[in-house]
Amino acid sequence: MKRAPFTEPILHVDMDSFFVEVERRDDPSLRDRPVAVGGTGDRGVVASASYEARANGVTSAMPMRYARRLCRDLVVVSAHHAKYRQASEDVFSIFRSFTPLVEGASIDEAFLDISGLRLHYEDPEQVGVEIRSRLRAETGLPGSVGVARNKFLAKLASETAKPDGLLKVAAGAEVEFLHPLPVTRLWGVGAATSAALERLGIATVGALASAPVETLRRHLGSTMGTMLYDLAWGKDERPVDPDGAAKSISVEQTYEQDLADRSLIEAELLRHCVKLSGRMRRVGKLGKVLAVKVRFADFETVHRRLTLADSTNTGRDMFRAGVALLADIDLDRRAVRLVGVGMTDLSDSTAPRQLTTHHEWENVADAVDQVHRRFGDQAVLPARLAATSESISERGVS
């Protein structure tokens, strides 16, 4: 039997309004109604909107208060991230049952390289059809699929197919598909780059493709200019890379009311450090660089980072470095709306370590983790935090 050439071996699978669909699966009364999942407080934003809500102008990242105003019968559901992580694992194991070459792009989307299935399927599109039907049957969740020669085109195809659809961009038909699209559809073109392109009179992918690449490099930087020019011609050589070890891990929070007092800010930093160290130990990571992030009431955001003498995952080490970094930030003139802390330059905590002086603190931290797992996050707090937690909750800060 003669088979069609398997010329579009890359799939992009993207779940449709993922958080909303997980909530709907567990609560059928949410079906067919405009639903938004996200923060419900004064400063909450939409994380995921149903298509009924989108029809009323609701989009993700939009302030929830504004979304409610746009859509009077909007059903607002607060997020249940543990549930979404579980659903994500279920979805990804379906992907991996087709090929080991699965690259997660986020909690609800992945690239699949299915070149290895060419002997089992006549057309890569059939794999997409099968994946979509298994997603429905085994998880109850809808997903859209793009099929193309490379990752970039596959992702554009799945976007175009949404909701609950499949689209193949056939080899040879790429430019025809691509050139009428607005530049904002390209991967890497956000507000700043589309404004820069607009200044050059470029609004469509076709216009971008016929611009001199030197002009693009001059105005957008060498890397961005080259990349966008290539994308405009459908060129994207990035392989599907299943190795997805995290490069950083962080905790941050925006407060319902701004924090005006340094000791409160330090207390929040400590709380974040305890949480961060727990997460790092759970995934078996140490970090070498600690980063602190502060966003002021006027939304100006500053970062401070410090390379530590030794990698760590204890809350104590992180807090000590974090307080030193915080000392370098002028907190007296403006109130603070967000405090964050993170670690980068991660390594596995099973790696051999020289320092022994940290062990006792690791034991303390492990004990704290265990109590948290058994009794919840509020059960054990460092003394400094326990002293201030009352004043924090009085301020309505969660």
Next chain:
DNA sequence: TCTGGGGTCCTAGGACCC
């Protein structure tokens, strides 16, 4: 409209060394 929380990647400048 007044902007979450979790990430990745790029650029640019200064320190430092040879």
Next chain:
DNA sequence: TCTGGGGTCCTAGGACCC
């Protein structure tokens, strides 16, 4: 005498994505 050049590490900020 007022002045090199390259490489590497570190840091801050910003753009972007879901």
